[in-house]
Amino acid sequence: MCTEMAKKEKKPATESEPLKLFYIFYNQERWDNWLKTLREASFEADPKSEEMPEGFRVLDSFSVDITLEVLKIIRLYQNKRFSKEESLSKLGQVEPIVMSSVPDADLQEMIEILQLPKLVLFASCRKYLEGTFDKDIKSLVKKGRDQIEKDMEQALDSASQIGAGVIDGAACCSKYIKDDIEHPTLFDEWLIECERMSEAIASLKNFDESVGDED
Numbered sequence: 001m002c003t004e005m006a007k008k009e010k011k012p013a014t015e016s017e018p019l020k021l022f023y024i025f026y027n028q029e030r031w032d033n034w035l036k037t038l039r040e041a042s043f044e045a046d047p048k049s050e051e052m053p054e055g056f057r058v059l060d061s062f063s064v065d066i067t068l069e070v071l072k073i074i075r076l077y078q079n080k081r082f083s084k085e086e087s088l089s090k091l092g093q094v095e096p097i098v099m100s101s102v103p104d105a106d107l108q109e110m111i112e113i114l115q116l117p118k119l120v121l122f123a124s125c126r127k128y129l130e131g132t133f134d135k136d137i138k139s140l141v142k143k144g145r146d147q148i149e150k151d152m153e154q155a156l157d158s159a160s161q162i163g164a165g166v167i168d169g170a171a172c173c174s175k176y177i178k179d180d181i182e183h184p185t186l187f188d189e190w191l192i193e194c195e196r197m198s199e200a201i202a203s204l205k206n207f208d209e210s211v212g213d214e215d
Contacts, residue, residue, distance in 0.1 A: 026069040026094045034062045039107060055110075063114055066098055067121055067193070067200045074125055074167055075204045084129050091129075095122050116186060117193035123156055124163025124197065133164040140165075141176045141191070148187040159190035166198045173198070 043055035051057075070091070077087040098118055102111045127133045134140055144158035166172050173195045177188065 025073060025090055026066065026097060028097055030065075030069075031097050031100075034058075034065070035102065035104070035107065035111075038062060038110065039104065059110055059114060063117070064196065064200070066114075066118060067196050068204070070094060070098075070121055070125060071167070071197065071200045071204060072207060074128065075201075075207050077129065087129055088126065091122060091125055098122075117189045117196075119156060120159045120163050120190040120193050121197065123160035124167060124194070127160045128164040128167045133161040133168075135165050135168070135170060137162050137165055137170055137172050137176075141173075144187045144190075145185070148185045152186070155187050156190070159187060159194065162191070163194045163197055166194050167201060171198075 038055065038058050041055040041058045043053050045053050052060075073082070073087055073090045073094070076082045077084065082090065099115055099122075102108050140158045140162050144155045144162070147155035147158060162170075162172060173191045177191050177195065178184075
């Protein structure tokens with residue numbers, strides 16, 4: 001009887017442990033499903049409608065989905081569900097899927113449009129996890145704009161420091177995004193992604209209150 005009571009006493013402690021295995025992040029199946037949806041969507045504008053063509057709406061939703069799923073890894077790290085090493089490992093599993101080449105020639109250009117901003121998403125997450133980033137966003141924006149035509153790697157480093165700051169709670173980046181710019185640079189695209197990251201982080205405030213991810 002004592003043995004049975006001991007087993008009953010141990011059971012609640014086991015159930016209270018973080019259920020890491022229930023969290024499912026971005027995988028190949030999810031990526032392929034989005035590609036299928038994008039392939040079937042029309043990019044032709046409807047002259048009778050002011051709405052963006054279906055294909056571009058799908059592409060935008062595709063992009064938001066990636067950002068959200070990647071930042072769920074960071075949210076779990078912030079909630080002490082994952083260690084730094086586990087989080088970096090999860091990012092390392094997702095990034096090759098998102099940045100992979102697409103054999104469908106008709107989709108290649110669209111996917112490249114999707115992928116280029118995600119360079120700063122993954123770089124920002126890694127920099128945040130490492131904990132070494134500048135928090136002076138104003139000077140980083142100025143530096144990045146100066147760098148983008150000369151050294152893309154340096155510009156990406158500046159943008160990823162901005163992104164890391166956003167993950168850390170800094171306000172950004174709408175005031176630095178120029179609505180009237182005719183030819184946005186890649187750095188501008190990265191700032192837009194940082195703003196999207198800011199919105200995603202806010203929407204994930206209560207993400208870890210329920211067990212698992214069924215989205």
